Amino acid sequence: MTAPRAVDIPCLDNSLACLLTFGSATFAERVLDSCALAGFREVDIVLGEDSKCVQEALKDDARWGIKLNWHYVPVSATPYAILQRLALRDGQRLLLGHGHQWVSDRILFSLIKSCDVAMHIAKAVSWTGWLSMERSSVAFIDPTMNFAALSRLAAATRPERCLIARYSEFANPDSALSLLLTQNLPLYDMTGDAVPESWLRMSWGAMSPDAIVHPQSIMTGPILVGPGCLIARNARVGPGVVLSPHALIAQGAVVKGSLVLANTYVDSRSVLEHCLARGNTAQMCNRIGGQAANSDGMNSSMLMAQPVSAGVFWQLLAACLALTFLPSFLLLLLWNYFSFQPFLWQKMRAVCFCRLDAGPLYCSDLRQPHLSSARSVWLVGCYGALLDVMQGRRSWFGMRPRTQTQWSRLGRDWQKLFLQMAPGFFYTPAWGDNNAALDADAQVAANAYLAAQSSFERRLSIFNTSARKAFIRLNYLF
Numbered sequence: 001m002t003a004p005r006a007v008d009i010p011c012l013d014n015s016l017a018c019l020l021t022f023g024s025a026t027f028a029e030r031v032l033d034s035c036a037l038a039g040f041r042e043v044d045i046v047l048g049e050d051s052k053c054v055q056e057a058l059k060d061d062a063r064w065g066i067k068l069n070w071h072y073v074p075v076s077a078t079p080y081a082i083l084q085r086l087a088l089r090d091g092q093r094l095l096l097g098h099g100h101q102w103v104s105d106r107i108l109f110s111l112i113k114s115c116d117v118a119m120h121i122a123k124a125v126s127w128t129g130w131l132s133m134e135r136s137s138v139a140f141i142d143p144t145m146n147f148a149a150l151s152r153l154a155a156a157t158r159p160e161r162c163l164i165a166r167y168s169e170f171a172n173p174d175s176a177l178s179l180l181l182t183q184n185l186p187l188y189d190m191t192g193d194a195v196p197e198s199w200l201r202m203s204w205g206a207m208s209p210d211a212i213v214h215p216q217s218i219m220t221g222p223i224l225v226g227p228g229c230l231i232a233r234n235a236r237v238g239p240g241v242v243l244s245p246h247a248l249i250a251q252g253a254v255v256k257g258s259l260v261l262a263n264t265y266v267d268s269r270s271v272l273e274h275c276l277a278r279g280n281t282a283q284m285c286n287r288i289g290g291q292a293a294n295s296d297g298m299n300s301s302m303l304m305a306q307p308v309s310a311g312v313f314w315q316l317l318a319a320c321l322a323l324t325f326l327p328s329f330l331l332l333l334l335w336n337y338f339s340f341q342p343f344l345w346q347k348m349r350a351v352c353f354c355r356l357d358a359g360p361l362y363c364s365d366l367r368q369p370h371l372s373s374a375r376s377v378w379l380v381g382c383y384g385a386l387l388d389v390m391q392g393r394r395s396w397f398g399m400r401p402r403t404q405t406q407w408s409r410l411g412r413d414w415q416k417l418f419l420q421m422a423p424g425f426f427y428t429p430a431w432g433d434n435n436a437a438l439d440a441d442a443q444v445a446a447n448a449y450l451a452a453q454s455s456f457e458r459r460l461s462i463f464n465t466s467a468r469k470a471f472i473r474l475n476y477l478f
Helices: 027-037 051-058 079-085 105-113 135-140 147-155 176-182 312-324 326-338 375-390 404-409 412-417 440-452 456-477
Strands: 042-047 067-072 093-096 117-121 125-134 162-165 200-202 205-207 223-225 241-243 254-256 271-273 275-278 281-284 302-304 346-354 361-368 395-397 424-426
Touching: 027 051, 027 105, 042 051, 042 079, 051 067, 079 135, 093 105, 093 135, 105 117, 105 125, 105 162, 125 135, 125 147, 176 275, 271 275, 312 326, 312 375, 312 395, 326 375, 361 375, 375 424
Parallel strands: 042 067, 117 162, 205 223, 223 241, 254 271, 302 361, 395 424
Antiparallel strands: 093 125, 117 125, 200 205, 275 281, 346 361
């Protein structure tokens, strides 16, 4: 239980992923629920920084009937050195898991019976963070390994020794979006261990006995209301909402499809939809879309996009190119499918237009390549961007697509400069373009250069640079 939370999840009182909300409990508690249902009697818990927070959350081990042994490591990123010091007897098997990666009790029970690796299939095959091994195999785990290295080792296991966790049997908060989507598991299946027996079952969901819900609030299930929460009169909550402990929803506030983290006050002016809220910060999950209106700078009202047409001629040109490259696009889809790469592009809720005087941001769903090193995935994303130009959602030359959060982080002067520039198919290369994580300052500087240099020669230069980079990627692919 040493993994840090994802960087796009709003700041919490602690930095551990295992203490993030998972329905009516934390990931750490839900993992121990699965262990108890699978018949475990003893669990060794490895802690690094913020160990007191985990111990405080799990101090009542009588809840599970499991003996908890506590271990501490000086470096949280390499917690596996403790495995060499465990006194395993001959014939004993080690089951290794991670407190922020929940799997069902069925998976754990199967891992007890044989040496297996539990995998999960979404857009690609990934490790769930759980495996079992004989005593002799423990010696092959390098004490200096981090999670990424152990993941590669687990993924190299022979396929016939893998368990496959279904969608409802695995949860991992590796991003703000996945944390929000994870809440659907307890929300839409409030049976078994998803909701404590002491909670009150309501027509709209379930609530802790010490939570207060005003009878004149408007509740649309499914909703989970945690301990100490308060929902005021005329507040509109749901559907698909999880309220962590001590969340306060003021009179007139609207919360839909969102996760409100602990100790958060949602005031009467707030409209939260498909986002994570913490303190005075709300993180939009752009692949879901939605609206957030709040006094915090990251939250502005979102409206449907106004057309950002590139002009009829340029749209027709994009349509001709899309038809020309359609056979190649279909071949790339097949390649991605059979190589277990992301099949299609991802959609990004991007700012297309803004009126500073009127206030609202006009946004649209744009097609973007997945964050993958595979060239075929990048090419599929480029084809999707070409379709955006054909449909009038992009211009040929413009800004990098930017989310509402990224737009809100810009200063007022930058916003004025970028005011009338739509997202583009081609954009000015930045000095960090070859890196997996492009520096935000590099993006802003590149956008500013494009805004200041709008001549035909500059556009031609951008096209030449982009075409050269595409040619290099194609050479690597073929």
